Amino acid sequence: MSDCRHLQLVLVRQQKNRLRCRHCHLTIPADELTSRYCPECFESSGKRRYDFDEVADATDGVTRYRCEDCGVMIEAK
Template sequence: MTRCNHTNLALIPENRPRVRCRHCHLTIEVKELGDGYCPECFESSGRKHYAFEPVATDTTGPSRYRCEDCGVVIEA
């Protein structure tokens, strides 16, 4: 067991809106879709796929914190 008192906590941000590519199934945050096409499909095949489906995010759960000293995740 760790002897850390967990006094240096950082809030882990809630889930942000994510989408899944219908071609390669990559799950990515909406804000990371710079040009609107799947970066994984483009990198692997050179084709730009624009078909995505939204991924459900759970925002009703407890807040999560990470101890910056030992790395443990705490739900409160």
């Protein structure tokens, strides 16, 4: 057990809607996908691949905090 009193808490933000490439598995926020093709596939192979799956967010109603001093994750409803 840690002696930390968890006085330096930082809110861990939930991630926005994300897309995962079906080929290279790059996960990127939908608003950062400026082109419709996967930038990682294009950079590595020169191919423009447009196949993405949506990654669902965990909307469980839990707020998460991280202690800056010891790194522990704290969940609160």
